[in-house]
Amino acid sequence: MLRIQLPLRIGSNLQGFSSLANIFQQVKSCDFETIHLDFQNTTWFDANMLAMLGAIMESAWTNDIHIINLRPEQEKIFKKTRYSYFGGESLPDRYATTVEYRKSKVSEVASFNGYLEKKLLSHNKLPNMSALLRKKIKESILEIFDNARAHGKCKFVYSCGQYYPRKGRLDFTVVDIGRTIRKNVRDYSQKKVSGKRALEWAVQKNTTTRKDNIPGGLGLCLIREFLSLNKGKIQIASADGYWYEKSGASRSEDLNVFFGGTAVNLEFNVNDTSSYCLSSETEETDIPF
Amino acid sequence: MEGKTIHIFDVIGGRAAVSTEDGDRLFETLNAFLGKEFEVILDFAKIETLTSTFLNAAIGQLYSQFDSPFLRQHLKVHNLQPEDRELMIKIIERAKEYFKDKENLEKDIREALEDE
Numbered sequence: 001m002l003r004i005q006l007p008l009r010i011g012s013n014l015q016g017f018s019s020l021a022n023i024f025q026q027v028k029s030c031d032f033e034t035i036h037l038d039f040q041n042t043t044w045f046d047a048n049m050l051a052m053l054g055a056i057m058e059s060a061w062t063n064d065i066h067i068i069n070l071r072p073e074q075e076k077i078f079k080k081t082r083y084s085y086f087g088g089e090s091l092p093d094r095y096a097t098t099v100e101y102r103k104s105k106v107s108e109v110a111s112f113n114g115y116l117e118k119k120l121l122s123h124n125k126l127p128n129m130s131a132l133l134r135k136k137i138k139e140s141i142l143e144i145f146d147n148a149r150a151h152g153k154c155k156f157v158y159s160c161g162q163y164y165p166r167k168g169r170l171d172f173t174v175v176d177i178g179r180t181i182r183k184n185v186r187d188y189s190q191k192k193v194s195g196k197r198a199l200e201w202a203v204q205k206n207t208t209t210r211k212d213n214i215p216g217g218l219g220l221c222l223i224r225e226f227l228s229l230n231k232g233k234i235q236i237a238s239a240d241g242y243w244y245e246k247s248g249a250s251r252s253e254d255l256n257v258f259f260g261g262t263a264v265n266l267e268f269n270v271n272d273t274s275s276y277c278l279s280s281e282t283e284e285t286d287i288p289f
Numbered sequence: 290m291e292g293k294t295i296h297i298f299d300v301i302g303g304r305a306a307v308s309t310e311d312g313d314r315l316f317e318t319l320n321a322f323l324g325k326e327f328e329v330i331l332d333f334a335k336i337e338t339l340t341s342t343f344l345n346a347a348i349g350q351l352y353s354q355f356d357s358p359f360l361r362q363h364l365k366v367h368n369l370q371p372e373d374r375e376l377m378i379k380i381i382e383r384a385k386e387y388f389k390d391k392e393n394l395e396k397d398i399r400e401a402l403e404d405e
Contacts (some may be wrong), residue, residue, distance in 0.1 A: 179317075
């Protein structure tokens with residue numbers, strides 16, 4: 001039997017991603033074993049990070065994994081998200097601070113879009129955001145979802161969210177266990193780059209690892225532009241790299257443990273009153289092809 | 290010149306134009322009519338959600354087959370939401386740049402990386 005002790009806190013930050021990547025490393029080599037994830041010391045776990053824990057637990061599906069010593073208040077939060085470990089059992093979310101955990105087939109983008117509408121954007125405690133802000137939030141997440149399919153070459157995407165009413169922040173995490181960004185960049189460039197360098201390269205405008213006739217390299221750039229205006233934040237952990245950007249300032253780090261997938265956390269400022277509709281003087285049919 | 294209106298809602302069967310697959314489907318449709326030199330109206334009515342991944346596949350990919358003067362003459366856009374016009378223009382600019390000198394561009398991109 002393998003017992004894995006979780007740390008004091010799992011937050012949406014470098015330490016949180018590293019801690020979960022550490023679990024990935026430990027369970028990855030196990031087959032048909034009993035594994036205990038011990039939450040005895042864990043006093044805080046950001047609900048959105050359940051997307052990464054869920055993806056990791058699923059990646060080790062041949063094993064018998066148990067969550068033990070989970071504090072009652074955390075178990076409540078986990079159940080509010082309908083986290084799959086509890087068999088879909090759910091508790092009412094009176095303060096509406098969580099966004100349901102979900103495992104989505106990458107082919108079912110319409111269903112994922114419906115989930116975002118119902119479980120994220122119709123959240124009854126979210127402030128009255130403008131239609132354009134809602135649209136931008138949804139489109140940003142859908143870009144990440146399609147990236148997981150196109151670049152991660154995975155079958156499923158895991159997602160979960162947490163809303164912080166006092167901070168006016170909504171954190172939403174999307175995870176896949178697929179080809180890492182480092183793997184894609186290495187294959188494309190034929191250079192042995194680190195995960196950190198691969199991320200720095202991948203988030204730049206106009207860089208893409210696509211080799212077909214579909215131009216790429218804009219999606220992440222558009223999300224960065226939006227989050228910069230929105231005063232939000234984006235974090236990516238993939239392979240042995242971690243990159244984040246907040247208020248236009250970015251930083252990259254080595255993730256001290258290899259994670260065999262990609263986790264993206266988007267943090268939106270839901271109190272944002274920007275308009276996001278850029279004026280254009282062109283006529284309706286006058287698209288400059 | 291014969292004309293054809295293509296309703297994106299009908300091609301993708303929904304209001305969310307977000308996946309590369311759906312974009313590819315629209316590209317195939319556009320490519321078929323533009324290849325026969327139809328004057329095509331691309332109608333975005335009922336489309337509520339639009340991403341770069343969809344537009345790269347549907348519109349960006351057109352530049353692998355047609356040049357700007359041809360598309361200006363043969364393709365018109367209707368009912369695109371005002372807030373999506375900027376996205377559409379960025380996709381077009383990117384596609385033009387991408388196909389202008391694809392091989393050298395890819396080489397430049399690769400050379401920006403060093404072995405570690």
